Amino acid sequence: MxxxxxxxxxxxxxxxxxxxxxxxxxxxxxxxxxxxxxxxxxxxxxxxxxxxxxxxxxxxxxxxxxxxxxxxxxxxxxxxxxxxxxxxxxxxxxxxxxxxxxxxFTYVRVDLTQLAVPAEVDLASLLPQPLSAYVRSYTVEAHEKGVLFIDWTFSRVLDAGTYHWWKNNIPVHVLKVDMRQQQMEVSGQEILTRDKASLRVSFFVQYRVVDVMKALVDNKEYDRQLYVLMQLALREYIGNQTLDQLLETKSDLAEVVIRSSAGKAEAIGVELRGGGLRDIILPGDMRDILNQVLMAEKKAQANSIMRREETASTRSLLNTARLMEENEMLWKLKEMEYVEKIAEKVSSISLSGNGQLLDQLKGLFGTSKN
Known part of the structure; x- marks a missing residue:
């Protein structure tokens, strides 16, 4: 060996x-x-x-x-x-x-039982690999604000940015809300007026979340609460109006509803910024009745106008007759006016008889007043 x-x-x-x-x-x-x-x-x-x-x-x-x-x-x-x-x-x-x-080599030891990622851990270079399996991340966009709950308890409000925590048994939740102006539709509302007329109303409201704590911490589902709030305000306003009053003052509906709801909306962290009535839909039989009323009103207006015109025309004729009676020359001018109008429609004139032509023309145009 x-x-x-x-x-x-x-x-x-x-x-x-x-x-x-x-x-x-x-x-x-x-x-x-x-x-x-x-x-x-x-x-x-x-x-x-x-x-x-x-x-x-x-x-x-x-x-x-x-x-x-x-x-x-x-x-x-x-x-x-x-x-x-x-x-x-x-x-x-x-x-x-x-x-x-x-x-x-140097080593950085991290404790996964803690939530916070130590500052010496450069996540920018370690995500998505190799730490993606050990890190949970939440992003709050520039137009958003977030609310952080740790172990089901409110922790803090989050501004725009990306946040990281170690994955462990501690529950972490981030609720986010859009801070831009938004619009909500309250459509298809079946409402009775004070005189028991049934209407279907569509309404929209523009709003903005101004208090994140009220919207996400003190209240649950602030958007649903806002919907019910606007729904009740519409019913209250319309229920106190007759159909005729509502149709006459419908341009005021949005302002009144928003003004009456502003305080309650503030309690859920929302600022009401505007709104309007989109549609008022009447049942078929109610539309027919209103159309008949409208037609009757228009006919009455037309008859009144015709009677006024007839009266004015008769009064004008009476005044003309009085003037002609008092002024013979005016009478003669009127006769000539009518003869001229008749002559415009006559293509030819035939004269016959034993008298002289001049006497015939004199008889035709020189008729004296009796």
């Missing part, structure tokens, strides 16, 4: 075993081994993977333990490995061993 010759480079380390048991460590240089010895050579700065024997046995040897960085990671921990400030790898639960030399 021949003696083995092994050379260990400056960036390497060797471990010699005999019959499965550790014998010695080999440093840089050339070494001779007995035939019944085996050697395992490892690169310094690398992970000690698949040791020939249990790692705990090797760590009991002082010369081996001195050459290793051993990191124990508990079930509720993570360890981040860095070299010269650059992330290298994530160590989860278990025992990790790295050979010393060549690479100088």
């Amino acid at each position: 021949m003696i083995q010759v092994v050379r260990v480079q400056s960036f390497q380390i060797g471990l010699v075993f005999r019959h499965g048991g550790f014998v010695r460590k080999l440093s840089t240089g050339t070494h001779w081994l007995w035939p019944n010895e085996t050697v395992h050579i490892y690169n310094r700065g690398m992970l000690f993977e698949k040791p020939p024997v249990d790692l705990a046995i090797l760590l009991a040897e002082p010369e081996v333990a001195f050459e290793l960085d051993v990191i124990d990671v508990a079930d509720n921990e993570l360890v981040l490995q860095y070299e010269n400030g650059q992330y290298q790898r994530l160590l989860n639960r278990g025992r990790w061993a790295f050979w010393k030399g060549v690479h100088q």
